[in-house]
Amino acid sequence: MMNSNEPSTPGVANVSMKLNDAQRQYQQLLDRITPFVLYxxxxxxxxxxxxxxxxxxxxxxxxxxxAIYILNLLLAFLQPKFDPSLQDDLLADEIEGGGEDSGESLPSQRDDEFRPFVRRLPEWQFWLSSTRATVIALFCTFSEAFDVPVYWPILVIYFFVLFALTMRRQIQHMIKYKYIPFDIGRKVRYGSH
Known part of the structure; x- marks a missing residue:
């Protein structure tokens, strides 16, 4: 009896095995290059x-x-996974709503607690998505079907206006909530050793 998960013909099984081998080799390559961020x-x-x-x-x-896709990835990379403005709104709604524990919780100083920066889009995913997009875009340049004529100055102006508006908003958000999305590489030292 044949198992329902097995392909019905030897040709399909061979193609499936080759595809699985290629996927495994691709994943091994990605696993090997993961630690080499600069390269x-x-x-x-x-x-x-x-x-x-x-x-x-x-x-x-x-x-x-x-360029617009890469800009979208960059914005997701710069944004925190947990948006402080949304958390402030939720906290204000809980206080106004007079929930079960309004006034019964211990006081806390929210500004003094350690909140690590967690990205909405991790560096690895940002790199992988942008590299894949560049490879796909490069292959698309070899086909005339993707060469749609447009008036390029309008597109360039559109990109720069979009970039300026979104980055200005993102920078204002970073200043307001006091977070820096980049690790400068300075090691914090506590005490004098």
């Missing part, structure tokens, strides 16, 4: 440079959709 980003920058050179030499219009 990963340098490789992605090189890939992005190849993509930009391809656009210049082919005189295509591919850059805008890719």
């Amino acid at each position: 990963r980003w340098l490789g992605s920058a090189g890939l992005l440079s190849v993509f930009l050179l391809r656009i210049v030499f082919s005189q295509g219009w591919y850059i805008d959709a890719h």
